[in-house]
Amino acid sequence: xxxxxxxxxxxxxxxxxxxxxxxxxxxxxxxxxxxxxxxxxxxxxxxxxxxxxxxxxxxxxxxxxxxxxxxxxxxxxxxxxxxxxxxxxxxxxxxxxxxxxxxxxxxxxxxxxxxxxxxxxxxxxxxxxxxxxxxxxxxxxxxxxxxxxxxxxxxxxxxxxxxxxxxxxxxx
Amino acid sequence: xxxxxxxxxxxxxxxxxxxxxxxxxxxxxxxxxxxxxxxxxxxxxxxxxxxxxxxxxxxxxxxxxxxxxxxxxxxxxxxxxxxxxxxxxxxxxxxxxxxxxxxxxxxxxxxxxxxxxxxxxxxxxxxxxxxxxxxxxxxxxxxxxxxxxxxxxxxxxxxxxxxxxxxxxxxxxxxxxxxxxxxxxxxxxxxxxxxxxxxxxxxxxxxxxxxxxxxxxxxxxxxxxxxxxxxxxxxxxxxxxxxxxxxxxxxxxxxxxxxxxxxxxxxxxxxxxxxxxxxxxxxxxxxxxxxxxxxxxxxxxxxxxxxxxxx
Numbered sequence: 235x236x237x238x239x240x241x242x243x244x245x246x247x248x249x250x251x252x253x254x255x256x257x258x259x260x261x262x263x264x265x266x267x268x269x270x271x272x273x274x275x276x277x278x279x280x281x282x283x284x285x286x287x288x289x290x291x292x293x294x295x296x297x298x299x300x301x302x303x304x305x306x307x308x309x310x311x312x313x314x315x316x317x318x319x320x321x322x323x324x325x326x327x328x329x330x331x332x333x334x335x336x337x338x339x340x341x342x343x344x345x346x347x348x349x350x351x352x353x354x355x356x357x358x359x360x361x362x363x364x365x366x367x368x369x370x371x372x373x374x375x376x377x378x379x380x381x382x383x384x385x386x387x388x389x390x391x392x393x394x395x396x397x398x399x400x401x402x403x404x405x406x
Numbered sequence: 407x408x409x410x411x412x413x414x415x416x417x418x419x420x421x422x423x424x425x426x427x428x429x430x431x432x433x434x435x436x437x438x439x440x441x442x443x444x445x446x447x448x449x450x451x452x453x454x455x456x457x458x459x460x461x462x463x464x465x466x467x468x469x470x471x472x473x474x475x476x477x478x479x480x481x482x483x484x485x486x487x488x489x490x491x492x493x494x495x496x497x498x499x500x501x502x503x504x505x506x507x508x509x510x511x512x513x514x515x516x517x518x519x520x521x522x523x524x525x526x527x528x529x530x531x532x533x534x535x536x537x538x539x540x541x542x543x544x545x546x547x548x549x550x551x552x553x554x555x556x557x558x559x560x561x562x563x564x565x566x567x568x569x570x571x572x573x574x575x576x577x578x579x580x581x582x583x584x585x586x587x588x589x590x591x592x593x594x595x596x597x598x599x600x601x602x603x604x605x606x607x608x609x610x611x612x613x614x615x616x617x618x619x620x621x622x623x624x625x626x627x628x629x630x631x632x633x634x635x636x637x638x639x640x641x642x643x644x645x646x647x648x649x650x651x652x653x654x655x656x657x658x659x660x661x662x663x664x665x666x667x668x669x670x671x672x673x674x675x676x677x678x679x680x681x682x683x684x685x686x687x688x689x690x691x692x693x694x695x696x697x698x699x700x701x702x703x704x705x706x707x708x709x710x711x712x713x714x715x716x717x
Contacts, residue, residue, distance in 0.1 A: 330417040337418075366539070369571050372562035376575060383561075386492060390480060391570040391585070393492055396561065398576075 236266055236323070260296065267296050368392055431510045432591035433540075433567075435530060438482065438503045439519065440583040442495035454701065455626050458502050459645075460694040461516040461617040480570055480587065489583055493574065502698065507591060508532055516617040518549075525549035525620060526558070532588070538567050540588045549619055559584075618647060618679035618691045626673035626697055629665040636701060639663045641670040643695040649688040651679035659694075670697040 239259050260267050369392040374381040382399045385392060482500050490498050506515050515530040531543035543562045547555035558577060565571045570587035632639070639662030646655040656674050661667035674695065681688035 326413060330414050333414070334417060366566065367564075368566055368569050370564040372541075372564065373560075374562075375557070375560040378557040378560070381561075381575075388488065388492075390488065391485070391572055392565070393489075393572045393574065394563070395493070395574040396559065 236263060237320075239266065241327075261299055369394070431534075432595070433508045433510060433532070434589045434591045434595060435506045435508050435515065435532065436503070436585075436587045436589065437506070437517065437528070437530075438485065438585040439501040440486065440489060440498055440585070441501055442489065442493065442498040442581045442583065443579075444493065444495050444581070454628050454699060455521075456502055456698045456700070457520040457623075457626075458504060458696045458698075459518045459520075459617055460504060460506060460696075462506055462508065462512065485570075485572070485585060489572065489574075493581065495581065502696075504696075506530070507595075510534055518617055518619065520620070520623065527555065527617070527619065528584075530586075535564060539564055540567065542586065542588075544573065544584070544586070546584065617693055618651060618682045620677055621651060621680045622676075622678045624673045624676045626666075626669045626699075628699055628701075629669050632663060632665055632699070633701065637663055637666070637699075638701045639666045639699050641667045641697040641699075643670060643674060643697065645674060645691075645693055645695050647679050647681070647691045649681055649690055651681040651688075653677050653679070666697070666699050669699075 236259070239256055368387060369385065371383045371385070371394065374383045374396050376396055376398050380399050381396045384395045384397065386395075387393070482503065486498050486500060489495060501521060502519055504517055506517065508515055513531060515532065517528045517530070519526045519528065525548070527547050527549060529545040529547075531545070533541040535541050541562065541564045544559065545557075546559040547557055549555045559573070559575050561573065563571060563573075565586070565588065567588050567590060570585055572583050572585045574581055574583045576582075631637075641661040642659040644657040644659055645653055646657075648654045653675055656671050658667050658671065661670075674697075679691070682691050683689070
């Protein structure tokens with residue numbers, strides 16, 4: 235069987251896609267179509283929707299196409315050998331793999347670079363920066379009641395003491 | 407040619423999908439809980455075994471969870487010194503540390519600390535505001551067996567990455583301090599997770615990462631051999647419960663001593679939980695648990711005996 239379809243069969247997770255792709259290939263590829271007849275286990279592994287018959291029953295339909303393919307093959311590509319064809323297929327796989335590698339590497343490099351780009355506020359030391367507050371209290375409740383918050387900051391951390399509020403003006 | 411182009415497009419789409427999946431930002435939310443007093447009374451009567459459960463956690467099996475980042479300006483000892491100095495505390499205990507992995511999307515992260523017979527569920531609701539600022543709602547309760555529990559602290563803050571915030575609050579005549587720091591997780595950090603909740607042996611659709619509350623607990627007994635040899639340590643477990651809330655399996659992810667692990671497993675296997683209800687039906691759960699054994703604190707008389715949480 236053609237190696238590329240073996241790979242596709244392993245990579246594509248959805249059975250319907252697999253069967254559709256491989257069925258199309260078998261209809262066109264004389265080598266695979268011949269091989270399939272001798273591989274009953276492959277036939278059994280196929281997804282079988284209502285519109286497809288048993289693979290072994292399809293031989294009469296596939297056969298004329300194979301013959302016409304062979305004729306076409308001989309007519310239009312007389313100089314290409316089977317090994318050359320195989321090499322061409324692998325070229326495409328290699329190109330796709332290269333795209334993948336370049337894309338992935340590029341993406342991660344760009345991502346890393348974008349993280350390292352300093353923002354306007356980061357040019358200042360952390361303690362001098364006023365553009366970005368280190369901590370903001372939005373609300374505070376202690377025991378289900380409004381509470382007051384007292385913030386004390388050191389270079390290493392922000393310490394917030396939350397105390398019960400006797401007045402109504404606590405944070406919420 | 408057409409066929410090859412189709413294959414190329416397929417691979418292109420596949421790689422885009424992979425990149426999309428990999429591009430997720432992960433964060434580590436590191437929380438630490440301290441308890442202090444300025445009265446000078448010793449807090450050494452505390453529980454020698456502190457059990458913490460997590461629905462989502464980053465865990466380093468090679469290290470004790472509570473001793474993580476034991477050096478540097480934001481280490482436990484440095485923070486203790488700073489807290490004692492600022493609040494003029496005479497005694498200060500480090501109760502627990504937790505490093506929770508957050509995927510940047512999940513709406514709530516749950517942690518529950520069991521010590522001295524009380525269970526304290528802590529719910530964190532994080533949200534990214536921009537690349538460096540995180541909004542965090544914090545809800546600390548004491549479990550009373552009722553659905554809501556007793557409200558202790560409910561607050562909302564915004565904080566920056568790598569800049570810790572320590573929330574102090576009074577409770578039962580003592581001062582508690584909850585330190586929170588959000589860091590960006592590296593790929594290596596994420597790769598070190600032993601197992602993710604919901605990806606264990608149970609059906610992940612069934613075992614949502616929701617933390618069930620214990621209904622019946624048994625405190626692990628401090629092994630005599632470890633006591634004699636002055637061995638303190640930790641055990642990290644992964645616990646599976648069925649729809650009835652019974653512990654059906656306990657998996658050891660790591661431990662500092664095999665005797666401590668044995669004692670922890672024996673006790674946790676007897677626990678029962680109030681099952682998590684999802685869409686009106688009880689579901690199975692799986693979650694992390696760490697058991698810290700500490701010798702410097704004395705053993706309570708109830709140690710090793712069953713205790714009903716919902717009484």
